[in-house]
Amino acid sequence: MNVISLTVWTLENNCFIVYTTLIVCFTAFTIFHQKRLEDRYSRSVERKEKIPRNFSGGRERDFPDDEGDDPDQLIPALPEDTPHIPYQPPRRCDEEVLKRSQEFYELMAQRRTVRAFSPEPIPDEVLENIIKTAGTSPSGAHTEPWTFVVVQDPEMKEAIRTIVEEEEDLNYSKRMSRQWVTDLKPFATKPVKPYLSDAPALLLVFRQTYSWRPDGKKKMHYYSEISVAIAAGILLAAIQYCGLVALTSTPLNCNARLRDLLSRPSNERLELLLPMGRPHEGATVPDLARKPLNEILVKI
Numbered sequence: 149m150n151v152i153s154l155t156v157w158t159l160e161n162n163c164f165i166v167y168t169t170l171i172v173c174f175t176a177f178t179i180f181h182q183k184r185l186e187d188r189y190s191r192s193v194e195r196k197e198k199i200p201r202n203f204s205g206g207r208e209r210d211f212p213d214d215e216g217d218d219p220d221q222l223i224p225a226l227p228e229d230t231p232h233i234p235y236q237p238p239r240r241c242d243e244e245v246l247k248r249s250q251e252f253y254e255l256m257a258q259r260r261t262v263r264a265f266s267p268e269p270i271p272d273e274v275l276e277n278i279i280k281t282a283g284t285s286p287s288g289a290h291t292e293p294w295t296f297v298v299v300q301d302p303e304m305k306e307a308i309r310t311i312v313e314e315e316e317d318l319n320y321s322k323r324m325s326r327q328w329v330t331d332l333k334p335f336a337t338k339p340v341k342p343y344l345s346d347a348p349a350l351l352l353v354f355r356q357t358y359s360w361r362p363d364g365k366k367k368m369h370y371y372s373e374i375s376v377a378i379a380a381g382i383l384l385a386a387i388q389y390c391g392l393v394a395l396t397s398t399p400l401n402c403n404a405r406l407r408d409l410l411s412r413p414s415n416e417r418l419e420l421l422l423p424m425g426r427p428h429e430g431a432t433v434p435d436l437a438r439k440p441l442n443e444i445l446v447k448i
């Protein structure tokens with residue numbers, strides 16, 4: 149009798165025992181496996197519960213870069229004994245506050261993105277005042293994570309234009325979604341950008357993702373994105389206040405090439421490229437309406 153016929157003979161003559169054994173084994177395996185899954189789940193829940201939560205619902209440490217550092221040895225990036233000094237800006241009565249709020253609104257409501265510039269130069273002192281104004285912006289833990297590069301040199305403006313136009317050619321033809329390109333049609337934007345040569349000054353806003361402290365330690369830049377965005381808003385307000393115009397642009401995929409061209413370090417990221425100056429006498433802007441107050445304001 150060979151092995152196969154012996155197996156068949158055993159199964160035929162002991163089928164009750166064989167099937168009972170199989171059912172018992174299957175039931176035991178299922179119970180064992182289920183218990184293992186339950187144990188694993190309860191261990192993961194326990195682990196999650198061990199992570200303390202602060203009052204805002206976030207994890208205890210949102211920036212855990214100092215893991216491994218002795219907490220008693222940590223030194224603040226600014227001197228711990230930084231004095232607190234009196235702050236008494238002029239107190240204005242309600243009427244004056246109202247008048248100023250109305251005047252400032254009217255001024256800012258005139259701001260438009262301009263895409264055709266007169267080449268008239270802008271005095272250096274004006275450019276410096278505008279950048280100084282942007283530099284007054286608040287920033288996360290006063291890290292001031294910005295670098296403003298001002299380009300007036302015609303050759304450098306031309307080099308910037310070449311890079312932006314090469315990338316924009318690819319952006320429009322391959323990289324941006326068709327919907328995106330379609331949404332830009334009302335603004336008549338194109339890969340060709342004469343304003344990059346025509347505008348008397350190009351302001352490039354770089355975000356420092358981190359920096360270095362005098363003691364050689366890495367300096368964390370908390371909330372660098374929003375800090376730079378606020379500084380850019382103040383920069384635009386300053387340009388508007390002094391009677392000049394700008395084009396807010398975010399050159400897509402140009403960061404590395406423009407950073408190298410302008411010799412900026414690798415911790416900096418290009419966020420905005422703002423050609424600025426006076427509008428070309430024939431400049432036009434799309435006739436856009438702004439959302440009414442009741443669509444942007446929620447009073448509680």
Ligand SMILES: Cc1cc2nc3c(=O)[nH]c(=O)nc-3n(C[C@H](O)[C@H](O)[C@H](O)COP(=O)(O)O)c2cc1C
Pocket residue numbers: 259260261262263335337395396397398399433436
């Ligand atoms: C973050 C950001 C990126 C922008 N990028 C470009 C751009 O790359 N090219 C451009 O021509 N305009 C750009 N704009 C300008 C907008 O198209 C413009 O602000 C918008 O149409 C409203 O017009 P206004 O600025 O005249 O009020 C950008 C604006 C912002 C805020």
